[in-house]
Every structure is written in structure tokens, then in C-alpha cells.
Amino acid sequence: MKQECITNSKEETIRFGYDFVKHLSPGTVIALAGDLGAGKTTLTQGILAGFGVLPPYTSPTFVIMKQYDIVPKNHQHIKRIYHVDAYRIGTQEMLSIGWEEWMEDAEAIVIVEWPERIADIIPDSALTISLEWVDESRRKITIC
Ligand code: ADP
Ligand code: MG
Numbered sequence: 001m002k003q004e005c006i007t008n009s010k011e012e013t014i015r016f017g018y019d020f021v022k023h024l025s026p027g028t029v030i031a032l033a034g035d036l037g038a039g040k041t042t043l044t045q046g047i048l049a050g051f052g053v054l055p056p057y058t059s060p061t062f063v064i065m066k067q068y069d070i071v072p073k074n075h076q077h078i079k080r081i082y083h084v085d086a087y088r089i090g091t092q093e094m095l096s097i098g099w100e101e102w103m104e105d106a107e108a109i110v111i112v113e114w115p116e117r118i119a120d121i122i123p124d125s126a127l128t129i130s131l132e133w134v135d136e137s138r139r140k141i142t143i144c
Helices: 010-023 040-050 091-096 099-104 115-121
Strands: 003-007 029-033 065-069 080-085 108-113 127-135 138-143
Parallel strands (some): 080 108
């Protein structure tokens, strides 16, 4: 099922991520697609907030992966979030820093920015959320 919506501000995209948490279960991999500035990190911040993670949230662009341990009072019993940014690296390097461990972590969800850079190791079961720039303040979000 394909779903689309438009957000009119950064805050609405954060809210979208916040509200999306209820659809997540342990083991979910989210492939978060979209160009630079589309709002991938912003949406992730909403998801983190929805799990009760407090700011500041830093983009994992330079560290490749940021792990958040979350208070396990969420109904889904998700204990960790791995926020991955593949912008700077390819499949081999991603594998060498622990990708398979994150994939095997049945208590976690994994959020991947720039999934197309590591398309060959994104599982078929991944949920794809795409963000598209509409104008300065609006983004189209598509879930498939
Ligand atoms: P990405 O991680 O995709 O490169 P970021 O989330 O880091 O993108 O940045 C998105 C930028 O776009 C931010 O500066 C944010 O303020 C701006 N922005 C404007 N409108 C929106 C919107 N509707 N949703 C998300 N971000 C928006
Ligand atoms: Mg980003």
C-alpha cells in the first residue's frame, strides 16, 4: 500500500515522525530516501522524539552510525535505534563497521539515510519512506 502526504513545515515533518512510531515494531528497517535537504534527518528526529529520546540529536553523517538506547516503556518493546547515514560510504565499508550486527538486533529498529548507496544490503523487507522537496517549506512524504 502506498501512502502520500505533504508537510508544510519542518515541525510538521517532525510531527509525522513522532506519530509514525506507533507503526514500528522491533526489527523494522526504514530506508529513508530523498535528496540533500529533503528532511530525512528532520523526520528521524521526530521518530527519536516519539521514542522519548531527548535532544540534541546529531546527524550521523560524519560518524556513519549513531546508536540510541531507549527507555523500554514503549509498547513495541523496541530497545535501540540505529540511525545510519550512508552518504559517504559504500557497502563494503558499511559491512566492516557492523551493519550485520545491527540487522540481526531483533530489539532494534534501523533508520538508513541514503539507502541507495548501499542498495545491495538493504533487506527486501525494509520499509521505504521517501521525501521530496516541493518548495522551500513543503515536502512530499511517500511510504511504500
Ligand atoms: P536531509 O537529512 O534529508 O539532508 P535535513 O532534515 O537535514 O535533510 O534538512 C531539511 C532542511 O529543510 C532543514 O533545514 C529544514 O528546516 C528544512 N525544511 C523546510 N521545510 C521542511 C519540511 N516541510 N520538512 C522538513 N524539513 C523542512
Ligand atoms: Mg541527513
